[in-house]
Amino acid sequence: MRMTVFGTGYLGATHAACMAELGHEVLGVDVDDEKIARLTAGEVPFYEPGLPEILRRHVESGRLRFTTDYAEAAEFADLHFIGVGTPQRKGEFAADTTYVEAVVTGLAPLLSRDAVLVGKSTVPVGTAARLQDLADLHAPVGVRAEVVWNPEFLREGFAVRDTLTPDRIVVGLADPASPARALVDEAYAPILESDPCPVIVTDLPTAELVKVSANAFLATKISFINAVSEVCEAAGADVTVLADAIGMDPRIGRRFLGAGLGFGGGCLPKDIRAFMARAGELGADQALTFLREVDSINMRRREKMVELAAEVCGGTLLGRTVAVLGAAFKPNSDDVRDSPALAVAGMLSLKGAQTVVYDPQAMDNSRRLYPTLAYADSAIAACEGADVVLVATEWGEFVELDPAAVAAVARGRVLLDGRNCMPGERWTAAGWTYRALGRGVPEVPAPVPATPVAAIAELVRA
Ligand code: UDX
Numbered sequence: 386m387r388m389t390v391f392g393t394g395y396l397g398a399t400h401a402a403c404m405a406e407l408g409h410e411v412l413g414v415d416v417d418d419e420k421i422a423r424l425t426a427g428e429v430p431f432y433e434p435g436l437p438e439i440l441r442r443h444v445e446s447g448r449l450r451f452t453t454d455y456a457e458a459a460e461f462a463d464l465h466f467i468g469v470g471t472p473q474r475k476g477e478f479a480a481d482t483t484y485v486e487a488v489v490t491g492l493a494p495l496l497s498r499d500a501v502l503v504g505k506s507t508v509p510v511g512t513a514a515r516l517q518d519l520a521d522l523h524a525p526v527g528v529r530a531e532v533v534w535n536p537e538f539l540r541e542g543f544a545v546r547d548t549l550t551p552d553r554i555v556v557g558l559a560d561p562a563s564p565a566r567a568l569v570d571e572a573y574a575p576i577l578e579s580d581p582c583p584v585i586v587t588d589l590p591t592a593e594l595v596k597v598s599a600n601a602f603l604a605t606k607i608s609f610i611n612a613v614s615e616v617c618e619a620a621g622a623d624v625t626v627l628a629d630a631i632g633m634d635p636r637i638g639r640r641f642l643g644a645g646l647g648f649g650g651g652c653l654p655k656d657i658r659a660f661m662a663r664a665g666e667l668g669a670d671q672a673l674t675f676l677r678e679v680d681s682i683n684m685r686r687r688e689k690m691v692e693l694a695a696e697v698c699g700g701t702l703l704g705r706t707v708a709v710l711g712a713a714f715k716p717n718s719d720d721v722r723d724s725p726a727l728a729v730a731g732m733l734s735l736k737g738a739q740t741v742v743y744d745p746q747a748m749d750n751s752r753r754l755y756p757t758l759a760y761a762d763s764a765i766a767a768c769e770g771a772d773v774v775l776v777a778t779e780w781g782e783f784v785e786l787d788p789a790a791v792a793a794v795a796r797g798r799v800l801l802d803g804r805n806c807m808p809g810e811r812w813t814a815a816g817w818t819y820r821a822l823g824r825g826v827p828e829v830p831a832p833v834p835a836t837p838v839a840a841i842a843e844l845v846r847a
Contacts, residue, residue: 390465414455479659650714654680
């Protein structure tokens with residue numbers, strides 16, 4: 386089957402390559418000449434495990450091509466996926482949908498026969514209906530461009546696997562009897578034949594809301610455990626043991642109860658904000674005010690990490706050297722969009738610490754975003770002369786670091802675990818002070834509430 390994919394970022398490039406892997410003939414489309422040139426040369430412009438291999442394979446076989454030419458795309462296929470970005474609008478919570486709109490208004494006038502436009506981007510509910518109006522307005526007379534919504538749930542780092550073996554496929558249609566359904570079914574038929582998953586066919590607003598609700602739920606789950614983490618810190622409890630224990634209840638589940646620096650990336654933070662903004666526009670603003678708290682809990686973890694670093698440095702970061710291991714928003718990614726790791730590195734630097742950052746994949750992106758931080762070529766090089774070593778992204782190579790090898794180059798012996806991923810006992814046994822978010826010693830002794838009886842006894846003694 387022939388199809389196009391508009392947008393060749395983390396989502397679009399993966400979708401295009403995976404559709405070729407399924408046996409389809411795919412044309413990837415983007416407005417960025419440089420990206421298209423690199424993809425055409427078989428090079429993935431970002432880090433995603435497993436993607437370079439399938440991209441190269443299908444570029445070489447000719448089943449996967451790339452272009453910036455919308456007219457070529459309109460002519461090439463009748464099924465057009467849209468996977469362009471919907472970033473947070475500057476100075477607002479709402480999502481910026483101009484890129485999805487631009488695809489529809491750019492493509493629709495060039496169509497010479499009926500086509501189906503399948504939105505995959507995460508959008509505010511109601512966008513698909515608006516895009517349908519735009520398609521109707523811009524398509525030539527007699528040509529029907531039908532908008533369908535098919536949200537994408539892929540996780541960076543597992544994008545290929547999530548695309549080829551999804552948990553579920555959600556398809557939103559304005560009309561359940563629409564012929565568009567058959568085209569979408571045909572595109573996903575190879576997946577359903579080899580490893581079937583549930584297919585949920587619904588209306589457009591439900592399909593749009595499934596995606597933002599899923600991300601809001603995941604963000605809430607992470608912030609829940611991070612809120613409990615704050616209480617654990619105050620009470621001297623261990624949030625990781627607590628998460629194991631509550632996670633054993635199948636109604637709760639252990640996944641996404643990883644306490645630490647919290648969520649970042651190109652999706653969760655902006656999606657919860659856009660969801661709140663949209664609910665407000667729809668007059669349901671009270672429904673999602675709790676997401677503001679989810680956001681605040683998440684951002685507080687970054688500040689807490691900086692406070693902890695200052696505390697272990699004796700109260701001030703001025704003149705101290707901190708090695709920050711990790712810059713990507715999570716391991717197996719080079720994505721630094723809203724990365725908690727990089728935000729913490731930036732804050733440490735602003736508080737006067739000499740901050741040396743290392744990440745296995747995200748160095749170029751980090752340098753672009755935070756050019757004033759110091760960068761090292763390896764984890765060990767970053768730790769040279771460090772008073773404090775802070776693990777901010779749970780890359781496997783950090784988890785496996787040898788405490789003795791780090792001790793041989795570092796000045797101090799304090800390890801801060803921002804992701805509750807490090808083998809603390811191993812480091813403690815090697816002479817390190819190990820501190821992690823949500824665990825260990827309470828910073829302030831828990832105050833004993835004064836009971837009236839205790840207060841009276843105190844008075845009598847006085
Ligand atoms: C997310 C959704 O999982 C995916 O379904 C959607 O399509 C896009 O958004 P992604 O942004 O790739 O995917 O990352 P995800 O694995 O969800 O992690 C998001 C953030 O949460 C990361 O910063 C991660 O470190 C953090 N996280 C995750 C935690 O802090 N604790 C956890 O237990 C899990």
